[in-house]
Amino acid sequence: MLKPLAIASLLAVTAQAWADTDAQRIAALDYAALDTLTALGQGERIAGVPRSSLPEYLSSYASDDYADVGSLKAPEYKVLDELAPDSIVISGRLGGEKDQLEEIAPTWQNGSAEGNDYWSQLEANTHALAEEYGVDDQAGPALDTLHADIAEAVATIEGSPEVLVVLHNDGKLVYRQDPVINDLMSLSSPTLPDDVETQTRGERSFTTLTPAQISAMAPDLVWVVDRSAAIGQPPLNIETLHSELGDLHVVKGSPRLWYLASGGLKSTLLQVNEVVSALQQ
Structure with missing residues (x-):
């Protein structure tokens, strides 16, 4: 019989092994989240995307290497079941489906960036998503680079155009x-x-x-x-x-x-x- 300490050690190793493998395969049903995860170097973890309406700049995910998991508003539950992702990312468009998606895999709802404080919302969403997938140390530098690039681009606008x-x-x-x-x-x-x-x-x-x-x-x-x-x-x-x-x-x-x-790092x-x-x- 295993002693309590041995059991605790075994559980810790099992939990670590679960963490190492279980967050690797992501079904991304939100393009902003897909964009941000890709920008943060997590593209290899993507297993499925809504392929039919991919923006051109995300066309690398249009190949058969990625399961077509439906649309941004209508998941293909059969495909998701067969894919068996370790996690699912959605936007508010699929908020009403979250409980059903949770039956397949842990589901994370990405925030939106809109209204009168876009940058603060983008920062918060990026850090939350990066923290969820263990790469929050990369979020700050990526946001700093984006902020500088935006400032440089806007500075080239002459006058005050309407x-x-x-x-x-x-x-x-x-x-x-x-x-x-x-x-x-x-x-x-x-x-x-x-x-x-x-x-x-x-x-x-x-x-x-x-x-x-x-x-x-x-x-x-x-x-x-x-x-x-x-x-x-x-x-x-x-x-x-x-x-x-x-x-x-x-x-x-x-x-x-x-x-x-x-609302993605690259799309912005x-x-x-x-x-x-x-x-x-």
Whole structure:
């Protein structure tokens, strides 16, 4: 019979072996978390991703080396069962599925980065995710580098341009205060015309803009986040919008980057650089 001390030692070794192997295979059902884990050098631990809607900059995960575990809002439970990951990462989009996913593997919900304090939220989310997977010592240096890169990019913007951000959804253009553009980059949005109306549906409010109203606002840049294109629906016809807005400078961001992957270490810098590039055109 093993003595108590021997039992304790055996349990400690078993626990360590479990820790060494059990967190190695991750099913990442959130692109921001996938982005951040990759940036922190944890790409080899990824076993499954939603492959059908991967942003271009994460296309290395599109191969058959990674299980296709569904979508950002609808997990493929059969695939996840067969994959048997050691852990699952989700966003708030799958918050309602967390208990069911927990039956397959421990499930971590990554925070979002939005609103009026983007950087603080990005820092907190990065440290929390890195700590969960044992690499928090890498989070600080990565964030410091990102902060410096963002500051360098924003410093190249001349003057104080006004940027109007609109979300394209099923043919409609909806006014948007964007956390990267308006908060992180501190770029102002033009004043809305008096005839603009805000509609409320449930707990959400929408301010739809017409091309005439956008023209009246006369922003230095109209930045389009194409939700429809990001989720596989008919995209905005950017040429038609150009013709409707005349001389206004209109640029569409990379749809999946902007709508599906915001809040990652790499995606944040890519978004900043896209806007800076557009303002320099």
